[in-house]
Structure formats: C-alpha cells, structure tokens
Amino acid sequence: MGKQYDAVIVGAGIIGCSIAFELARRGWKTVAVDKQPEAGNGSTANTCAVIRVHYSTLEGTAVAYESYHYWNSWADYLGIDDPKGTARFNKTGVLVFESQANDRLKNIRRMLDALGIGYENWNFERIKETFPMLDDASYFPPRRPEDPKFGSKNDTPIAGAIYYSEGGYVTDPVLSVHNVQVAAEAHGAEFIFSRRVEAILKQDGRTKGVRLDDGRELFAPVVVNAAGPHSVVVNAMAGVIEGMKIKTRALRHEVVHLPAPEGVDYESIGCPSSDSDVGAYWRPEVGNHILSGSEDPECDPKEWVNDPDNFNRNLTEQAKAQAYRLSLRIPDLRIPNQIQGVVDLYDVTDDWMPIYDKSDLPGFYMAVGTSGNQYKNAPVVGKMMADLITQCQSGRDHDAEPVVFHLEKIDRDVDMRFYSRLREINKESSFSVLG
Numbered sequence: 001m002g003k004q005y006d007a008v009i010v011g012a013g014i015i016g017c018s019i020a021f022e023l024a025r026r027g028w029k030t031v032a033v034d035k036q037p038e039a040g041n042g043s044t045a046n047t048c049a050v051i052r053v054h055y056s057t058l059e060g061t062a063v064a065y066e067s068y069h070y071w072n073s074w075a076d077y078l079g080i081d082d083p084k085g086t087a088r089f090n091k092t093g094v095l096v097f098e099s100q101a102n103d104r105l106k107n108i109r110r111m112l113d114a115l116g117i118g119y120e121n122w123n124f125e126r127i128k129e130t131f132p133m134l135d136d137a138s139y140f141p142p143r144r145p146e147d148p149k150f151g152s153k154n155d156t157p158i159a160g161a162i163y164y165s166e167g168g169y170v171t172d173p174v175l176s177v178h179n180v181q182v183a184a185e186a187h188g189a190e191f192i193f194s195r196r197v198e199a200i201l202k203q204d205g206r207t208k209g210v211r212l213d214d215g216r217e218l219f220a221p222v223v224v225n226a227a228g229p230h231s232v233v234v235n236a237m238a239g240v241i242e243g244m245k246i247k248t249r250a251l252r253h254e255v256v257h258l259p260a261p262e263g264v265d266y267e268s269i270g271c272p273s274s275d276s277d278v279g280a281y282w283r284p285e286v287g288n289h290i291l292s293g294s295e296d297p298e299c300d301p302k303e304w305v306n307d308p309d310n311f312n313r314n315l316t317e318q319a320k321a322q323a324y325r326l327s328l329r330i331p332d333l334r335i336p337n338q339i340q341g342v343v344d345l346y347d348v349t350d351d352w353m354p355i356y357d358k359s360d361l362p363g364f365y366m367a368v369g370t371s372g373n374q375y376k377n378a379p380v381v382g383k384m385m386a387d388l389i390t391q392c393q394s395g396r397d398h399d400a401e402p403v404v405f406h407l408e409k410i411d412r413d414v415d416m417r418f419y420s421r422l423r424e425i426n427k428e429s430s431f432s433v434l435g
C-alpha cells in the first residue's frame with residue numbers, strides 16, 4: 001500500500017515549497033517530490049532573484065508589492081530558524097530607465113501611483129550622482145552586435161529613470177528555498193528528493209495520486225503541478241493540456257556575470273536596474289560582479305526547448321550580445337574573452353503571465369508558467385494556491401465563480417481569474433520577462 005496524503009506537490013522549487021508551507025500551515029498532510037537531490041535545485045537555482053514591484057498590469061504590480069513585504073520580513077514570514085542560515089534580502093531599491101519600449105514609464109508610474117508605491121523621478125544628472133559609470137545615450141531599438149547599426153546613438157539621450165526603494169534582490173535563492181522547506185517541515189510537511197514523478201494516478205475521473213520512478217505510489221485527492229519548466233510534461237501526464245487555453249513551454253535564457261568597471265564598487269552601490277533602451281536588466285553580484293540578462297527584445301531569437309531535461313547549458317553568442325549591449329550603458333565595462341554566466345529555462349505562457357489554477361481533472365492543480373519573473377511572488381503564490389485548493393476541494397467551481405484572494409499587507413483583493421488557464425491572452429502584458 002502506498003502512503004496516503006492530503007496533497008502531493010510535484011516539484012520542490014520556490015513555488016512548490018511555498019505551496020507545501022501554506023497547505024501544511026493549514027493542517028494539510030503534504031508531500032513534495034523532486035527529482036533533484038535538494039530543494040531549489042531546478043530553475044530556481046539560477047534565478048537572478050530580483051525583487052521588483054513594477055509590472056505592466058495592476059494585478060502583477062499588486063501581487064509583487066504584497067510579496068515584497070514578505071521578503072522584507074523574511075524571518076517573520078518563515079517563523080523558524082533554519083540551521084543553514086536565513087536568506088538575505090538586500091534592499092537596494094530598483095532603477096527603471098525611461099525608454100520608448102516602456103512608453104517613457106507612463107504605464108509603470110500609473111501602476112505605482114494606483115497602489116501608493118513611492119518612487120523618485122531621476123534625471124540623468126541625478127542618476128550619475130549615484131552611478132557615475134552610466135552613460136545617457138539612447139540606442140533604441142536594442143540590436144545585436146552583428147547589426148551594422150549596433151551602437152549608433154539616437155539624437156535624444158535618455159531623459160532619466162525612476163528609482164523606488166522598496167525592492168532589491170535575494171543573495172542566495174537556493175538558501176531561501178531551503179528556508180521555506182524547513183518552515184514547511186515544522187508544520188509536518190514531508191519531502192522526497194531524487195525521485196521523479198512518472199505518472200499521475202486517477203480513479204473515477206478524479207486525481208488519486210502519483211507514481212514515482214521507483215514504482216512507489218503516493219495517494220492523495222490533490223496533486224499540484226509546480227514542476228517549473230517541466231510543467232508541460234507533468235500536465236501531459238495528467239491529460240489536462242487540451243483543457244487549457246493558455247499553454248506553457250520552456251525557453252532557454254542566458255545570464256552573464258561580468259566584473260564591474262575598474263574602480264567602481266558596484267557590489268556596494270548597485271541595485272537591480274531595468275533598461276529597455278538596450279534590452280538589458282542587471283544587478284550587483286558577489287565578487288563585485290554585475291549579473292545581466294536580456295529583456296527579450298525583438299532582435300533576440302527565442303530558443304524554445306522541447307525537452308527540458310536536454311538543452312545546451314553552455315553560454316553562446318547570446319552571452320556576448322548581452323555583454324556588448326550592457327557596455328553601451330556602462331562604457332567602462334570589462335568584457336573578458338571567456339564570459340562567465342549561467343544558462344537555465346523559463347517556463348513561459350502565451351502571454352508571459354503565470355497560471356495559478358485548477359484544471360479540468362478534479363483534484364489536479366497547477367502553479368506554472370512563471371515566465372522568468374515569479375521567484376519574487378512565491379510567498380503570495382503559496383497562499384493563493386492554498387486558498388484556491390481549499391475552496392475548490394470544498395466544492396467551489398472556480399471557473400464559474402472565481403476565487404478572490406485578499407492581499408493582507410496592502411489590503412487589496414485580486415480576482416484569481418487573472419491567472420486562469422482559460423483566460424484570453426492578456427494584451428496588457430509586455431510579452432517579455434518583465435511580465
């Protein structure tokens with residue numbers, strides 16, 4: 001006989017662990033299964049862990065702002081001491097440059113204003129007071145180095161940026177996942193590592209549990225897909241893909257680690273920065289490095305990955321393109337011959353907004369399609385999913401009568417239809433990692 005649980009969670013990344021934590025807190029007997037040897041060793045291991053609050057939609061901004069409050073009081077949120085230590089949220093603030101791509105920040109300012117999130121408007125003189133190594137030339141649209149027009153300046157330089165203080169980054173995201181695992185265990189949650197879920201078990205048209213790759217069966221009326229870039233594989237096991245209007249697929253992404261310019265202590269002065277004019281985001285990294293990724297401008301080809309267990313983990317020409325684009329904004333940037341960095345997968349939906357929902361198979365839920373931008377939201381996602389699951393298991397038809405989730409820190413409601421697998425493509429999206 002397999003063991004009986006209230007819920008099995010497939011995946012122990014930041015999302016799966018947060019769901020386990022919140023369900024366990026509500027008295028559910030949970031088990032999270034991960035094929036990796038430790039929690040957070042999937043795509044979360046390579047996240048840039050930027051905690052920003054600006055998104056292109058009001059819901060996205062509200063959920064990110066709510067989540068920020070949990071990162072800002074991480075130890076209180078966990079309520080335990082992890083013997084490995086507590087992850088550190090570095091509250092540096094966030095800088096977002098004006099660009100044609102973000103309509104000169106009009107929409108972002110509107111969202112921040114609507115939620116009462118404070119920010120300062122910085123002209124380039126003010127920017128240079130804090131970041132003297134930045135150049136104000138505009139290069140929009142972002143181009144690849146092989147483009148003959150690469151590096152040609154527009155007539156008008158960038159006017160400025162907004163800076164808000166309620167943001168930053170987490171220095172050790174794997175430790176943050178371990179923290180949540182330990183917090184969940186304190187409430188009785190179980191974890192099984194180094195085992196792959198091979199099948200979703202069903203009985204009488206409902207979820208019955210999962211089968212692992214060692215033949216073991218775990219029984220539960222609830223199974224949650226939190227498999228990150230493997231979401232499509234797990235949804236296929238459950239046979240729920242046809243019933244989804246919005247789909248997910250894995251996208252390869254490179255992040256480069258570059259030394260800061262000579263004489264600049266970027267590790268001390270730096271903050272997460274978003275620059276759609278050159279199509280780059282970056283933040284400080286230990287060792288006085290700058291870590292930078294692409295904001296998915298049109299010029300960058302998209303590398304969709306069919307098999308998330310088998311993709312090229314080596315940096316390519318894309319890494320060089322990102323480094324050269326960043327050097328337009330930071331002219332003294334040192335670009336080594338051998339660029340260092342990491343490669344991992346985003347789990348991207350058709351509109352780059354996540355799916356936090358039930359499925360057409362009763363008892364089977366999904367927290368997927370995190371589209372390269374949901375690490376920061378995990379504390380709230382755990383709570384939203386726990387509410388959704390609890391209400392649906394009590395008989396609520398979420399498709400007909402959507403769950404409304406209350407963001408308690410900022411005292412605001414979110415209609416969870418926003419995250420539905422049945423939604424139309426959200427046209428307000430940036431259709432990029434910016435969400």
Ligand SMILES: Cc1cc2nc3c(=O)[nH]c(=O)nc-3n(C[C@H](O)[C@H](O)[C@H](O)COP(=O)(O)OP(=O)(O)OC[C@H]3O[C@@H](n4cnc5c(N)ncnc54)[C@H](O)[C@@H]3O)c2cc1C
Nearest residue numbers: 011013015035042043044047048049050197228370375376
């Ligand atoms: C390069 C990069 C940079 C990013 N930067 C940011 C950022 O700055 N800010 C931000 O908010 N977000 C960022 N993101 C996005 C964020 O990291 C993800 O949204 C988040 O980590 C996803 O967490 P997850 O738990 O859903 O997925 P994962 O961490 O991938 O966890 C899924 C787990 O499921 C397991 N699994 C899969 N299939 C099975 C199976 N069949 N059986 C058992 N286990 C299985 C995997 O082993 C894995 O551990 C970034 C992502 C990447 C890749």
